[in-house]
Amino acid sequence: METRIIDRKLDVLRDKLLLLGGTTEKAVYLAMRSLVERDSDLARKVIEDDKIINAMELEIDQMSVEILALQQPAAHDLRFVISVAKITPILERIADHAANIAEASLIINNEPEVMPNVELPRMAEIAGEMLQRALDAFTSEDAKVSKEVIKRDKAIDKAYNKVFDKLTKLMIDNPSVTNGAAHLLFVAKHLERIGDYVKDICEMNVYLIEAAFIKHKSKV
Amino acid sequence: MGDKISIKNLNFYYGKNQALYDISMKIPEREVMAFVGPSGCGKSTFLRVFNRMNDTIPYARVEGEVKIDGKNIYKTKTDVVALRRKVGMVFQKSNPFPKSIFENVAYGIRINKMHSGKKDLADRVEKALRDAALWDEVSDRLNTSAFGLSGGQQQRLCIARALAVQPEVILMDEPASALDPIATQKIEELVVELKKKYTIVIVTHNMQQAARISDKTAFFMLGKLIEVNPTEKMFTNPDDELTEDYITGRFG
Ligand SMILES: Nc1ncnc2c1ncn2[C@@H]1O[C@H](COP(=O)(O)OP(=O)(O)OP(=O)(O)O)[C@@H](O)[C@H]1O
Numbered sequence: 401m402e403t404r405i406i407d408r409k410l411d412v413l414r415d416k417l418l419l420l421g422g423t424t425e426k427a428v429y430l431a432m433r434s435l436v437e438r439d440s441d442l443a444r445k446v447i448e449d450d451k452i453i454n455a456m457e458l459e460i461d462q463m464s465v466e467i468l469a470l471q472q473p474a475a476h477d478l479r480f481v482i483s484v485a486k487i488t489p490i491l492e493r494i495a496d497h498a499a500n501i502a503e504a505s506l507i508i509n510n511e512p513e514v515m516p517n518v519e520l521p522r523m524a525e526i527a528g529e530m531l532q533r534a535l536d537a538f539t540s541e542d543a544k545v546s547k548e549v550i551k552r553d554k555a556i557d558k559a560y561n562k563v564f565d566k567l568t569k570l571m572i573d574n575p576s577v578t579n580g581a582a583h584l585l586f587v588a589k590h591l592e593r594i595g596d597y598v599k600d601i602c603e604m605n606v607y608l609i610e611a612a613f614i615k616h617k618s619k620v
Numbered sequence: 621m622g623d624k625i626s627i628k629n630l631n632f633y634y635g636k637n638q639a640l641y642d643i644s645m646k647i648p649e650r651e652v653m654a655f656v657g658p659s660g661c662g663k664s665t666f667l668r669v670f671n672r673m674n675d676t677i678p679y680a681r682v683e684g685e686v687k688i689d690g691k692n693i694y695k696t697k698t699d700v701v702a703l704r705r706k707v708g709m710v711f712q713k714s715n716p717f718p719k720s721i722f723e724n725v726a727y728g729i730r731i732n733k734m735h736s737g738k739k740d741l742a743d744r745v746e747k748a749l750r751d752a753a754l755w756d757e758v759s760d761r762l763n764t765s766a767f768g769l770s771g772g773q774q775q776r777l778c779i780a781r782a783l784a785v786q787p788e789v790i791l792m793d794e795p796a797s798a799l800d801p802i803a804t805q806k807i808e809e810l811v812v813e814l815k816k817k818y819t820i821v822i823v824t825h826n827m828q829q830a831a832r833i834s835d836k837t838a839f840f841m842l843g844k845l846i847e848v849n850p851t852e853k854m855f856t857n858p859d860d861e862l863t864e865d866y867i868t869g870r871f872g
């Protein structure tokens with residue numbers, strides 16, 4: 401069977417999405433590193449590079465619309481374009497959170513160190529791993545993994561609650577770290593939101609694979 | 621809504637050649653059912669089964685059951701003329717008679733003696749032309765030749781001709797395949813409008829057209845019914861891989 405015109409377009413679209421996914425993953429990782437290593441130059445770079453991600457989003461949007469209009473995809477092809485079009489802004493928002501973490505890091509890096517006392521890197525690790533698995537599951541169209549990742553979000557929520565307790569306690573015990581701790585709390589919230597967004601990506605994976613909308617359904 | 625047509629274990633033969641294999645399906649009342657599938661898969665043959673148009677082919681043979689309103693139309697007692705009035709047909713190539721616009725529509729009313737006088741005949745012609753969304757375009761030239769109409773208008777004239785004898789089912793075999801996008805859109809709008817009153821079965825090679833106007837779609841291949849499903853399901857998540865391959869252009 402020869403390749404259809406649409407196959408070439410879908411391949412390009414997939415590549416663009418995966419590039420966006422990889423770049424987003426890296427942004428989250430580097431934002432956290434700027435925090436852990438108190439590296440403000442790195443934080444500034446993450447903030448600056450968010451522009452690239454925004455441009456990628458626009459490019460994918462345009463291409464999705466073009467494929468819908470000109471190729472008129474059906475069945476799996478249609479679900480693929482819809483999934484890409486819906487996952488793209490989710491990735492862009494994750495990248496926004498990475499930039500926000502970097503901004504927090506610029507402030508925190510000028511404050512007394514609070515960081516070693518909390519499990520933020522662990523949270524970031526779970527979020528990063530979830531994102532990576534979600535993107536892999538998109539590529540390999542693995543509904544099982546996608547559903548596992550959705551369940552994994554609970555671990556982040558749990559970690560968030562722990563971090564929250566710890567940081568509020570720190571603020572009470574040691575008022576001199578209040579500003580830094582408050583911004584760390586923002587970071588924790590950003591990571592928690594990233595977990596939610598990864599969950600949304602996985603829901604789109606399931607739509608792509610099983611043609612079922614599982615969003616807003618409590619049981620997976 | 622109930623089923624208008626119900627087909628059970630239908631086999632169809634042209635002489636020794638089998639064209640349809642063990643087809644069972646139901647066609648709901650006042651819905652649009654689209655038949656799609658590769659050329660030669662038997663769509664037109666199947667369509668002609670519903671008003672026994674295949675009877676005109678001496679070596680054709682039908683097995684199985686086709687019920688319309690619960691009555692098997694292949695029973696010997698069936699009044700085939702009445703059946704064809706009830707189940708009208710519109711073809712790919714518009715085929716008006718070499719007569720005036722008025723006479724084209726009046727023809728079926730006259731031979732079926734459905735009118736009670738000249739005025740009633742004129743009223744029925746007008747109604748059919750209105751229902752076919754053609755009246756406004758032809759009301760001032762009813763007595764001119766039907767061949768003076770554009771292809772799209774001729775096709776709507778044929779629909780008016782079918783409507784004039786008050787059918788319940790309308791069969792359409794690629795009714796818009798020779799029309800430009802605007803004329804096609806008019807036919808499509810008309811189909812959607814007509815389903816309020818009629819059961820419509822339409823054969824089309826245009827997948828987007830099937831997607832736009834039908835409630836259910838049936839996919840055929842090599843004389844077999846592969847899948848029938850609500851159109852929205854068929855075009856987003858078909859059950860059968862063959863259907864997926866066909867509607868996404870994976871084979872030809
Ligand atoms: N009058 C006939 N005599 C013998 N064989 C016929 C006749 N009409 C159709 N056939 C055969 O029956 C099969 C089904 O034909 P049919 O015209 O129903 O297909 P179709 O799906 O309508 O194709 P298309 O999309 O090209 O119109 C084909 O193999 C065709 O050659």
Ligand SMILES: [Mg+2]
Nearest residue numbers: 663664665793
């Ligand atoms: Mg045909």
